[in-house]
Amino acid sequence: MDVDYVVWDFDGVLNANIVDGRFIWADNFERDIGQSLESFTRAIFNAEFDRILRGEKDLLAHVSAWLTAVACARSPESILRYWFESDSHVDLELLAVMERVAAAGGKNIIATNNELRRASYIEKEMGFGSRVERIFASGRMRCLKPEAKFFREVTRELGVSPGRVILIDDNHQNLRAARDLGWHTHHFAGDYDRLKARLGLV
Numbered sequence: 001m002d003v004d005y006v007v008w009d010f011d012g013v014l015n016a017n018i019v020d021g022r023f024i025w026a027d028n029f030e031r032d033i034g035q036s037l038e039s040f041t042r043a044i045f046n047a048e049f050d051r052i053l054r055g056e057k058d059l060l061a062h063v064s065a066w067l068t069a070v071a072c073a074r075s076p077e078s079i080l081r082y083w084f085e086s087d088s089h090v091d092l093e094l095l096a097v098m099e100r101v102a103a104a105g106g107k108n109i110i111a112t113n114n115e116l117r118r119a120s121y122i123e124k125e126m127g128f129g130s131r132v133e134r135i136f137a138s139g140r141m142r143c144l145k146p147e148a149k150f151f152r153e154v155t156r157e158l159g160v161s162p163g164r165v166i167l168i169d170d171n172h173q174n175l176r177a178a179r180d181l182g183w184h185t186h187h188f189a190g191d192y193d194r195l196k197a198r199l200g201l202v
Contacts, residue, residue, distance in 0.1 A: 001101070001104050001105065001106050001199055001200045001201075002184075002200060003106065003163075003164050003165055003166045003184060004106065004107060004160055004164040004165070005106065005107050005108075005109050005133075005158055005160060005164065005165045005166070006098075006101050006106050006107070006108050006109065006166055006168060006199065007109045007110070007111045007136075007154065007165055007166065007167045007168065007183075008094075008098070008108065008109065008110050008111070008132075008168050009110075009111065009112060009145075009167070009168060009169040009170060009171070009174065009188075010110055010111075010112035010114065010122060011023075011087075011112065011113075011114075012170040012171070013091070013094065013168055013169060013170055013188050014090065014091055014094055014095075014098075014110065014128075015087070015088065015089055015090060015091065015122075016089045016090070016091040017087050017088070017089045018170075023087065024086075024087075024089070025083055025086035025087035026041070028086070029086075032082065033072075033074070033079070033082065034072075035070055035072055036070075039066070039070055040066060043062075043065070043066040043069065044062060044063065044066060048062065049062075050144075052115045052139075053113055053114070053115050053138050053139060053144055054115075054138060054139065054142050054143065054144060055115060055116055055138070055139035055140060055141075055142055056142070058116075058117075059080065059115050059116075059117050059118070060076050060077070060080060060117065061076075063076040063079050063080060064076040067079065080117060084118060084121045084125070088126055090126065093192055094192075095131070097192070097195065097196060097199070097201065098131060098132075100196075100199075100201050101199060101201070104200070104201065106199075107133045108131065108132040108133060109132055109133055109134050109135075109136065109154070109158070110122070110128060110132050110134070110135045110136065110137075111136045111145065111150070111154055111167070112135070112136070112137050112138070112145075113137075113138045113144050113145055114137045114138060114139060115137075115138070115139035116137070116139040116140065117139075118139075119135060119137035119139055119140060122135065122137075123135050134157070134158075136150075136153070136154050136157070138150070141153055145169075145171070145173075145174045145177065146171070146173040146174045146176065146177035146178075147177070148177060148180070148181060150177075151167075151177060151178050151181045151183065152181060155181065155183075161182075162181050162182030162183050163182055163183075163184070165178075165183045165184065166183065166184035166185065166186060166198075166199070167183050167184070167185045167186070168185075168186050168188050168195065169185070169186075169187065169188065170187065170188050170189060172187065175187055186198045186199075
């Protein structure tokens with residue numbers, strides 16, 4: 001490997017939760033929750049959601065407000081639990097790649113746009129806290145990919161030159177921002193063999 005750190009995006013990469021552009025947690029939402037998916041997405045993914053991703057507002061309170069608005073008796077905690085569990089689809093082949101990265105002397109990092117509660121869920125309940133060296137989440141950092149501040153902060157925290165880091169991401173804007181700061185990058189779109197070759201693991 002020609003880098004020290006492999007920085008993985010989470011949703012759409014390590015977590016294969018996006019199919020044909022849609023998040024599959026929503027597929028059975030109306031059947032399981034008994035509420036309109038459109039109502040939920042409109043209320044949650046509004047202008048305030050950016051503040052939630054930055055850790056400036058609590059997602060639980062945001063969900064609670066929607067429950068009140070639709071007169072639903074479910075608890076906000078149960079909605080978050082359903083959402084997070086339905087959104088967990090770990091890519092086992094990429095876990096194997098991560099293990100090979102570690103065996104080759106590299107260090108695995110996660111860098112994700114996720115608020116505080118889901119970042120904790122990824123770390124503890126999904127077990128990624130024991131699989132990687134660090135999890136950099138927007139809710140903890142108070143900034144988002146593709147902002148340059150996000151990548152500068154990761155580089156500073158790792159204490160390494162940008163040229164010793166590679167970002168694996170499915171978002172071209174994120175990749176462009178990382179490249180602008182001197183990182184190596186790889187666009188991942190299910191191309192396992194090409195990824196292994198890029199990491200020197202073939």
